[in-house]
Amino acid sequence: MNPAQLREFCLSFNAAVEEFPFPSAPGLSTFKVLGKIFAISALEESPLKVALKAEPEIALRQREEHPGVIVPGYHLNKRHWNTVTVGELPARQVRELVEDSYDLVVAGLPRAQRLRLDRD
Numbered sequence: 001m002n003p004a005q006l007r008e009f010c011l012s013f014n015a016a017v018e019e020f021p022f023p024s025a026p027g028l029s030t031f032k033v034l035g036k037i038f039a040i041s042a043l044e045e046s047p048l049k050v051a052l053k054a055e056p057e058i059a060l061r062q063r064e065e066h067p068g069v070i071v072p073g074y075h076l077n078k079r080h081w082n083t084v085t086v087g088e089l090p091a092r093q094v095r096e097l098v099e100d101s102y103d104l105v106v107a108g109l110p111r112a113q114r115l116r117l118d119r120d
Contacts (some may be wrong), residue, residue: 001091003043006050009095010039013102014117034113038105039098048086050094052101053077056109061095 001009010031016038019030029038035112037045040051051073054062062070069088073081086094106114 001048001086001094003041003048004087005091006041006094006098007043009098013038013099016102032106033102034060034109034117036105036109038101047088049083050086050098051081051083052097053080053104054082054097054100055081057099082105 007018007029011018013033015033017032019032020026020028021030022028025042027044028042030037030038031041038053041049055080059072059080062082063072064087069085070082072078072083074083076083082097084094084097089097106117109117
């Protein structure tokens with residue numbers, strides 16, 4: 001998966017947007033759903049990495065199964081975030097991790113917002 005494919009996939013989710021909220025890191029893309037971040041990536045950097053949210057137990061298991069490829073989230077809550085080196089995993093698996101992150105963030109939204117997403 002290359003940077004354009006990662007961006008396209010992140011933006012394919014319902015109500016997903018890309019923002020650049022960090023003035024000190026202007027190339028850092030954040031992908032959000034209704035204002036909540038589900039993916040962070042410096043798309044121009046090599047190797048391509050993406051930070052994704054995960055359930056704490058799953059995050060630990062992913063790190064154990066893929067040492068050096070999936071690591072605790074850089075500058076993020078390491079209990080809930082992993083940083084994934086994209087090119088080291090099959091594209092299908094990266095898509096699953098991104099989708100899981102999106103779903104986890106949506107599940108944490110207030111009910112009214114989740115219902116609004118379902119109608120869009």
